[in-house]
Amino acid sequence: MTRSSAMNPAIRKALDKLGLLRDIDLVLHLPLRYEDETRITPIAKTRDGQMAQIEATVVSNEVQLRPRRQLVVVVEDGTGQCQLRFLNFYPSQQKSMAIGAVLRIQGEVRGGFWGKQMVHPQLRKSDAPLPTSLTPVYPVGKGLPQAYLRRMIVTALHRTRLQETLPEPVWRAIGPPPVLAQPGLSDVQRWWPLQQALQFLHHPQPEVAIQTLEDQSHPAWQRLKVEELLAQQLSQWRVRQLREQFAAPALTPVRQPGQLALHEQLLGQIAFDLTKAQQRVVAEIAADIALERPMHRLLQGDVGSGKTVVAAMAACICMDSGWQCALMAPTEILAEQHFRKLSDWLSPLLAARGKQVAWLAGAQKKKAREHMLALVQSGEAALVVGTHAVIQENVEFDRLGLVIIDEQHRFGVEQRLSLRDRQRSKNASATSAAEATAAGTVSEAPTALADSVQTAQSEALEPHMLMMSATPIPRTLAMTYYADLSVSTIDELPPGRSPVVTRLIADSRRDELIERLQHQVSQGRQAYWVCPLIEESEALDLSNATATFEDLQAAMPQIQMGLLHSRMPAAQKQEVMDRFSAGELGILVATTVIEVGVDVPNASLMVVEHAERFGLSQLHQLRGRVGRGSAKSACILLYSTGDSGKLSDTAKDRLRAMAQTNDGFEIARRDLEIRGPGEFMGARQSGAALLRFADLEADQHLLEWARELAPLMLRDHPHLAEEHMQRWLGGRWDYLKA
Numbered sequence: 001m002t003r004s005s006a007m008n009p010a011i012r013k014a015l016d017k018l019g020l021l022r023d024i025d026l027v028l029h030l031p032l033r034y035e036d037e038t039r040i041t042p043i044a045k046t047r048d049g050q051m052a053q054i055e056a057t058v059v060s061n062e063v064q065l066r067p068r069r070q071l072v073v074v075v076e077d078g079t080g081q082c083q084l085r086f087l088n089f090y091p092s093q094q095k096s097m098a099i100g101a102v103l104r105i106q107g108e109v110r111g112g113f114w115g116k117q118m119v120h121p122q123l124r125k126s127d128a129p130l131p132t133s134l135t136p137v138y139p140v141g142k143g144l145p146q147a148y149l150r151r152m153i154v155t156a157l158h159r160t161r162l163q164e165t166l167p168e169p170v171w172r173a174i175g176p177p178p179v180l181a182q183p184g185l186s187d188v189q190r191w192w193p194l195q196q197a198l199q200f201l202h203h204p205q206p207e208v209a210i211q212t213l214e215d216q217s218h219p220a221w222q223r224l225k226v227e228e229l230l231a232q233q234l235s236q237w238r239v240r241q242l243r244e245q246f247a248a249p250a251l252t253p254v255r256q257p258g259q260l261a262l263h264e265q266l267l268g269q270i271a272f273d274l275t276k277a278q279q280r281v282v283a284e285i286a287a288d289i290a291l292e293r294p295m296h297r298l299l300q301g302d303v304g305s306g307k308t309v310v311a312a313m314a315a316c317i318c319m320d321s322g323w324q325c326a327l328m329a330p331t332e333i334l335a336e337q338h339f340r341k342l343s344d345w346l347s348p349l350l351a352a353r354g355k356q357v358a359w360l361a362g363a364q365k366k367k368a369r370e371h372m373l374a375l376v377q378s379g380e381a382a383l384v385v386g387t388h389a390v391i392q393e394n395v396e397f398d399r400l401g402l403v404i405i406d407e408q409h410r411f412g413v414e415q416r417l418s419l420r421d422r423q424r425s426k427n428a429s430a431t432s433a434a435e436a437t438a439a440g441t442v443s444e445a446p447t448a449l450a451d452s453v454q455t456a457q458s459e460a461l462e463p464h465m466l467m468m469s470a471t472p473i474p475r476t477l478a479m480t481y482y483a484d485l486s487v488s489t490i491d492e493l494p495p496g497r498s499p500v501v502t503r504l505i506a507d508s509r510r511d512e513l514i515e516r517l518q519h520q521v522s523q524g525r526q527a528y529w530v531c532p533l534i535e536e537s538e539a540l541d542l543s544n545a546t547a548t549f550e551d552l553q554a555a556m557p558q559i560q561m562g563l564l565h566s567r568m569p570a571a572q573k574q575e576v577m578d579r580f581s582a583g584e585l586g587i588l589v590a591t592t593v594i595e596v597g598v599d600v601p602n603a604s605l606m607v608v609e610h611a612e613r614f615g616l617s618q619l620h621q622l623r624g625r626v627g628r629g630s631a632k633s634a635c636i637l638l639y640s641t642g643d644s645g646k647l648s649d650t651a652k653d654r655l656r657a658m659a660q661t662n663d664g665f666e667i668a669r670r671d672l673e674i675r676g677p678g679e680f681m682g683a684r685q686s687g688a689a690l691l692r693f694a695d696l697e698a699d700q701h702l703l704e705w706a707r708e709l710a711p712l713m714l715r716d717h718p719h720l721a722e723e724h725m726q727r728w729l730g731g732r733w734d735y736l737k738a
């Protein structure tokens with residue numbers, strides 16, 4: 001598109017904001033709705049609430065001062081009269097509506113005591129020819145006039161000749177796209193060529209039912225949705241293909257003669273047997289990291305399903321193969337918890353091999369950090385656990401084979417990439433030095449080492465990635481935005497868990513609740529009391545939690561309580577957590593720092609204050625802190641209706657969903673329904689292309705088709721596939737490569 005250099009800056013800004021940079025972007029900017037300006041309706045035939053166009057003569061025109069200053073014009077067309085009201089108007093407008101003027105008037109008709117009325121209708125000269133197609137109404141930003149955008153789009157449509165990227169030979173093997181069955185239409189009639197579909201959607205003929213356009217069930221819309229979904233699937237497949245070109249170390253455990261491998265020793269050491277689901281996902285991960293291309297796998301499992309031990313097994317297999325493993329968590333509390341658990345399990349086993357577990361976190365003292373960095377660099381730290389500190393510039397690994405990221409939602413895509421990219425080059429040099437000293441288990445296993453060194457010599461190796469998430473991803477999302485990841489799902493809880501009972505209680509019954517809680521805690525149960533996050537201010541957050549803590553202490557003086565919030569120094573946080581874990585504290589008052597991963601099986605009660613302020617997945621995470629042992633557990637969602645005296649509909653939906661189900665998948669599905677994919681996915685999708693036209697739930701049948709076609713199209717028609725992605729994703733394609 002050649003943009004005039006004289007373009008008004010506000011318009012330029014609005015166009016940029018809408019991503020309307022090229023002709024094709026304009027052509028793909030489709031109407032929100034349509035207005036029918038093709039017909040004139042006699043006033044007598046207009047209905048209350050209808051958008052109508054009338055043509056009539058002005059019979060009176062006056063400025064009234066009550067109830068406020070307004071221009072009231074009455075028009076008549078021989079079948080009836082209609083009153084036009086303008087609250088803001090220029091003298092020139094008043095003039096153009098002089099008595100006797102014939103006008104074409106468009107607006108919503110309202111019936112009232114004074115007869116038919118239109119408020120702020122649009123006016124046109126009556127001698128302009130009537131359009132022959134419906135008038136599109138486009139999404140416009142601030143500063144972009146609708147009429148201006150309409151003209152730009154007409155020009156762009158005129159200039160653009162779209163090559164058909166989906167001719168029949170492309171999809172012959174899997175059959176035509178399953179566009180909505182329209183009685184009486186053949187497949188071909190339903191499958192509109194793209195150019196025709198776009199022309200039509202911008203300027204549809206008036207005889208088509210507006211309903212099928214606005215609910216997007218019309219074949220032209222279906223065509224567009226298929227296009228969009230296909231572009232998205234193609235890009236995900238491309239990401240996968242690109243990644244598969246990179247090389248990774250094949251992590252195959254090597255056992256020293258006469259000694260069990262680490263992962264075997266770990267199994268012998270933990271106090272429980274892995275569930276079938278845990279065994280299956282360990283096997284899936286082991287098979288994947290044994291390959292010489294980087295694993296990119298999501299390990300999902302509901303809260304409390306036992307992901308940590310699976311991560312530990314993966315780490316052991318990596319170390320058994322002579323490579324280092326890094327495990328990162330989004331908060332210090334969680335990272336520390338992982339560190340403790342993994343150190344308990346593995347430190348003695350690693351010590352016997354001259355190796356250890358290292359700890360890296362932001363709040364660390366300089367000396368301790370330097371010591372850890374040296375261990376990581378020399379390879380003596382076979383396992384490195386920490387927060388974001390693990391991916392900072394100055395952390396150099398000797399030979400990093402596997403990165404495990406807990407709660408991947410909270411790590412930005414860029415952070416993940418930074419780790420991967422730095423490591424890719426680092427591994428290249430580390431492995432090409434044939435003397436690479438591996439973790440003890442393989443230092444005397446020449447074949448495995450020689451093999452991995454050989455593969456690494458010519459190419460850079462990139463570590464395998466395992467992302468863990470306790471927010472299960474609904475199937476439709478997994479098929480679209482996570483299509484570049486392999487997924488392992490722990491779909492079974494460890495035995496002996498009883499479901500958490502969830503109750504909704506109004507804040508007005510707080511005293512009653514405190515009384516019951518006091519009774520339960522005095523019987524030896526432990527409880528969390530969670531205070532809401534106040535987004536605008538961390539300070540408010542803190543004072544809120546502190547105030548609640550003080551109130552609760554005053555109300556239950558004989559109960560030992562602890563307070564936990566994100567501003568506390570790490571050591572103090574740890575001390576409070578330790579005392580709670582050890583059963584010394586009956587109640588832990590906390591902000592959402594405990595949301596992810598905190599594991600104190602003995603705690604069986606949870607109160608979430610102002611539950612209406614939390615998101616659904618977040619509530620599910622919080623609730624997952626109880627019900628982790630065999631004791632019966634309960635979660636009380638305290639809600640407050642605030643000044644308005646009632647809850648918003650979404651808050652009601654969320655709280656009801658929580659009370660109805662404990663199933664993380666069901667909760668994720670409802671969360672997606674309530675929030676939509678953009679918010680649901682948070683960081684992962686910031687800036688990335690979300691679907692504009694297709695709807696993940698409603699258009700699932702089209703999605704399945706696109707998913708089936710994408711790999712075939714890339715293989716058999718790569719040029720058309722490329723053209724298709726360029727058309728739909730344009731500049732956003734680079735981001736998706738991440």
Ligand SMILES: Nc1ncnc2c1ncn2[C@@H]1O[C@H](COP(=O)(O)OP(=O)(O)OP(=O)(O)O)[C@@H](O)[C@H]1O
Pocket residue numbers: 272273274275278301302303304305306307308309469470494495596597598599601624625628
């Ligand atoms: N197979 C098993 N049998 C019995 N207990 C198990 C089993 N696997 C894990 N556990 C125990 O279940 C609890 C929850 O495990 P873990 O902390 O790994 O869960 P998680 O999946 O990480 O949950 P969250 O996402 O809520 O943090 C832990 O106390 C763990 O020791």
